Amino acid sequence: MRKNEVVPDEDADVIALLKAGDEAAYRSLIRAQHGRLVRLARSFCRVAATAEEVVQDSWIAVFTGIGEYRGEAPLRSWIAGIVVNKARARAVRDGRIKNFSDLVQAGLEAEAQMPGAEKFGPDGAWREAPAAWDDVTPERIVGDRQLVDHLGEALERLPDAQRMVVMLRDIDGHEPAEICRMLGISDGNLRILLHRARLKLRAVVDGLVSAGDGAAPGHAVLPRRR
């Protein structure tokens, strides 16, 4: 959402209730977003109990500050921004993060070259065409916890800044401009972090799919759906 655009209609009623101090609206918002926000906070704090504490503190900040919310960003991005601020501050206080810009730099320099660069020849063409992922169907994605969990573990192993941007963009669906504002990073750096992270995560799924085809021994095998 661009600056000065109004909030989406679906937020307007909720915001009016929140500003009026409606307890049912508070509860409904907590129920809808708490788990997602704890997951986001964990990408900064790593410790589940700390992330929970950060998000509970954030809710207090949200409800005491809702009167200041002017709708420049969607409500959920405004709330996520509060969580990011608090989680970052907590991670710095706990000594997990010394300097956030160092974390971004580490994420940008985590690989010597773009993941998967070796798959292309000097002419820029594929050395070998990517496999078709016929097995990775929407039904499979919903029903196969192993696939989802395996990718979740790969997400945890990403460098901090890469994990944070994937969490904000690909999992929570915030707009790039909002993420840049939350993290204080440039659009260019966001794009690089995001792309590198996505390529690495894709390689993880590809490893599982290939191992299921017997083409890549040594990888965890993704069992075929019966």
Added chain:
Amino acid sequence: MLTCREVSDRASLYLDGGLRWHQRIGFRAHLVMCKACARSMDQLARTLTVLRAAEPAPPAAATEDSILQRLAILRRGSGADHVDQEQSDRS
């Protein structure tokens, strides 16, 4: 004409709507003609779908009550200083 590697390098920008219209046209034209790049894009899109499929755990039953109790205490006045602190944390 973009090379396959250039398409791969721009894949995230394309998915996020970050390409300009003329870049988008070139990108799409390449995908129509190149099965390998079309598969690569499909893989990326499916990876993101798998990522989004992980549902976070719902809050514990006591969580709502605990947050609202803290809020009520703050609003009763004894925690005015804390409210000020919360407001400074948001900025």
